[in-house]
Amino acid sequence: MNPLAQSFARGAPRPVFHPNIQRKTLLRGVRSNQGALEVVASGQKVWKDRKSRKGSVVKKQVSIETRRQLEGARLEGRILLEETARSLPEIPVAILRHGKATYVERGNALIFPLNIHKIDRPDNALLGAPIIIKDGNEQCVGWGVFNPNSQYRIRVLQIVTEMGKERDAVLDVEKLLQRRIRAAVGLRAMLGLPSESINVYRLINSDGDRLSGLVVDVFDQVLVVSSTAAWLERYQELIIKVLKEETGYKNVLWRPAPAVLELEGMPNMEAKVFSEDDSLDFGDTLTVHENGVKFHVNLAGQKTGFYIDQRESREFIRKLSSGHRVLDLCCYSGGFAINAAAGGATEVKGVDSSADAIELARKNAVLNGVDEVCSFVEANIVNYMTTAAENGELWDVVILDPPKLAPTRSALPKAKGRYRKLNRAAVKLVKPGGLLMTCSCSGAMTMSGQFPDIVKESVTTLGRSPVLIRKASASPDHVINPSHLEGEYLTNLVVSIQ
Helix, strand or coil, rough: CCCCHHHHHHCCCCCCCCCCCCCCCCCEEEEEEEEEEEEEEECCEEEECCHHHHHHHHHHHHHHHHHHHHHHHHHHHHHCCCCCCCCCCCCCCEECCCCHHHHHHHCEECCCCHEEEEEEEEHCCCHHHEEEECCCCCCCCEEEEEECCCCCCEEEEEEEEHHHHCCCCCHHHHHHHHHHHHHHHHHHHHHCCCCCCCEEEEEEEEECCCCEEEEEECCCCCCEEECCCCHHHHHHHHHHHHHHHHCCCCCCEEECCCHHHCCCCCCCCEEEEEECCCCCCCCCCCEEEECCEEEEECCCCCCCCCHHHHHHHHHHHHCCCCEEEEEEECCCCHHHHHHHHHCCCCEEEEEECCCCCHHHHHHHHHHCCCCCCCEEEEEEEHHHHHHHHCCCCCEEEEEECCCCCCCCCHHHHHHHHHHHHHHHHHCCEEEEEEEEEEEEHHHHHHCCCCCCHHHHHHHHHHCCCECCCCCCCCCCCCCCEEEEEEEECCEEEEEEEE
């Protein structure tokens, strides 16, 4: 095959002939604009018909109109913020360095210390206090909450382009909480949550729901709050009040993240229970249901008590497990294992290093009537996989869902080696033609985009061939702010291994 034909086979554009272009020149691109042809040769425009030019004019007019609307909303918001601030003369003001306001205007909720030029009325810039944000020209951009101790010096709560539609929430934390939480409840309702088959889900997902640091999960009639920001601790009672009002639920468990809050300048924070009828206690076990499967959930357990983010992946495993042997590594309370058994697996084994997790997994197997199919082992998964490989054990489906191995970007190089080691060990236990579901819940790893390559290398270095069947992230209730893609932390891959 000649080089030109080979390029066509790879999907390259076919040559376009034009009197002003040397014959048989292969053009770099062909674009369509409003139904007309635009030819580009060597990166330069060479021809465009009248209709296409008209299309560009229309596009330009639309762009101008959009900019006018945006500028109008920005101006309205600035006026509202300045008028409200006049009645609060003590409120501090953060003036950003030139060019740094762009990130805020695009929706990023986190402002770092190096982005701030100066703070007016610094004595009033207390931990968790509201603060006005201005750009380098001292034009209002929005407002947020301040933390003198955190690398997230300001968490933005509202920008000026939102204020025209949220007038009552300007510099009003309670009104803003009401709007944000009400919107989160409405969005989950659109997603069909809760439903007859699902009563465990993520209600508020931090920056994704424009409440930076706040995570709220629903377990039947109980709200479990994960607090990872100092401003949440300052407004704890108000947040609890609004959550109850907007959801109708009366029982709330407040779970602070100690390690994170220590960095936020609030160490030694303890969990609290807010129960109107004293029916809830920290460490209680609840029973929830998810797509036809029941689970006991320990409210003092890992995360907020259950790995809600893997809901759709658990359902995927259930649908493909019929007639197969399944191994669930880092099984915790048996989420994948129980679903595999419910889907008709002939044998399921779960492995976890936590005795409490194994005990809960066994109870969940009994709860769903699959305890004769499921067995659970308390063991270090590396040791277990090594022994199993030496004994020649193989499974049709292997699930590997380890804890977070790269909590920060600086931990990523070391984490890569650990991911390779774990995945190579897991691959050895997959039958030829079997499936490996492997996961990373490390945001740094997911953001790097390197996890699929690590998995591929783990398979190919053993002389086997991978075929990617599925790539997934967290369930849709874990909404993401497009300006804060760090929120997309989970990668779940399903690979067929020959």
